[in-house]
Amino acid sequence: MAYADLRDYLATLDRSRKLFRVQAEVERDWEIAAVTRRVFQRIPERDRPGLVFDHVKGSDIPVTVGILGASREVYALALECRVDEIADRWAEAQDNPLEPELVASGPVKEHVLLSDQADVTALPVSTWTVGQDAGPFLTAPCVVSEDPETGERNVGTYRIQIKEPRKVGIQLSNPTRDMWTHIRKNEEHGRGTRCAIVLGADPTIGLTSVARIAYGLDEFAVAGRLRGAPLPVVKCETSDLLVPASAEIVIEGEVMCGVREPEGPFGEYTGYMSDSGDSFVIRVDAITHRDKPIFHDFFSQMPPSESSTIRGTGREMAIYKHLTRDLRMPVTDVHFLHAGGGAAFLAIAMRKKFDGQPLAAMWGAWSVDPSLSKFTVVVDDDIDVRDTFQVLWAMSWHVQPQRDVQIIQQTPPVPLDPSLAPADMARAVRRGQLASKVGIDATRKHAYPARSVPPREHLEEVDRRWERYGLDPRYLASMAGAR
Ligand SMILES: Cc1cc2nc3c(=O)[nH]c(=O)nc-3n(C[C@H](O)[C@H](O)[C@H](O)COP(=O)(O)O)c2cc1C
Ligand SMILES: [Mn+2]
Known part of the structure; x- marks a missing residue:
């Protein structure tokens, strides 16, 4: 059954032991980022919970982070399906969108702050890469706007930089972002672009907002099908835009016509700082929010x-x-390695039927999105592609580079790949430069000798007797996390 709102979803995460509430008081300008970093570094993905920081110093608003993507199990909970059903859920929702339902009012209107009552600096906004980010940023904004000619709605996640109580910056990485078209069409007529920034809604809103959905296909309608019920929406206070009726917080405003101001830098998903430059600016006209x-x-x-x-x-x-x-194809698993940010490095496991089939699998993967998978490695199905060590082991011993490595020229680049150009040139480069890819066939091409490991029954017997060897329990804990 559809989650009613963010709170309903958090309760489900809690029941599924996928939510951890941090009770200690934390500071928003450095500590939330550092605690979350440690959680992602130290807790293996399958055990990793989403977080709620209940006590943020200087604010009575709790902060939640990691609740849509602490792990793929958490992501599946957000879609109320099994991990292996995720692709079908997305396909079905885009084929059969379900229109939102306009309602008269909702919890998001419990508090309405107009013009100078609205103050974005009162929100518990964190700084994420301390000492390098330009300031605090909203990282999960779902920005609603409309095409001024067709009235088609878009919802997209584009980082928002807090600047002044009633002024924020917004960064659209490139003109393929759907909201860019709305801004361009309005500016051609000397008009600003009305927008609403939704913060905290049922999980399908966040997931559709970061997903690439065809221009003109309404993210709220895709979310409606994902959640299995039309999304209740209410009208904004200062525009005709519609927002989820039970959103936690909505910031209403306007992308000001022709105005550009310095924005960024901001720590990016590649693990490097992004460039900075002139970007769009939003004037804040209202904030509405729920109780607590x-x-x-x-x-x-x-x-x-x-x-x-x-x-x-x-x-x-x-x-x-x-x-x-x-x-x-006889493919058994596919995984984007985390080191590549879920974009640059793909591993495919297959039980190949003939030599050359791994190359066909690579071409199949590249055809889905030619900008991704700069490194694509195909391994036999006895290799666990979610275990980076095993992937590198297969690459080490199953590959003759001259025979098994292909370099493909003139492909679209992985978004924000810092290897393309020095940071000061990155924006210009993104507008046109092509890149290249490597495909590595790391399957075995002939019969291999047996693996040089003890018989399985000996290792299992040692596992059963493990305590008697008296190894420090700390080692046991770290082994439990290893595959
Ligand atoms: C955590 C996260 C942060 C993102 N931040 C940005 C951003 O700052 N700017 C941007 O243009 N895209 C960003 N994206 C990618 C967009 O959300 C994504 O391309 C989405 O499809 C945009 O919506 P649209 O297709 O309706 O334009 C981000 C994605 C994620 C998962
Ligand atoms: Mn879109």
């Missing part, structure tokens, strides 16, 4: 992150589906 609102963030920057899980999970499921169902 909860503030929602995505955790990005250096992988592993929530961002690498969200990017990787959706994409690997789409590629797996294409390879197995459309192309009927």
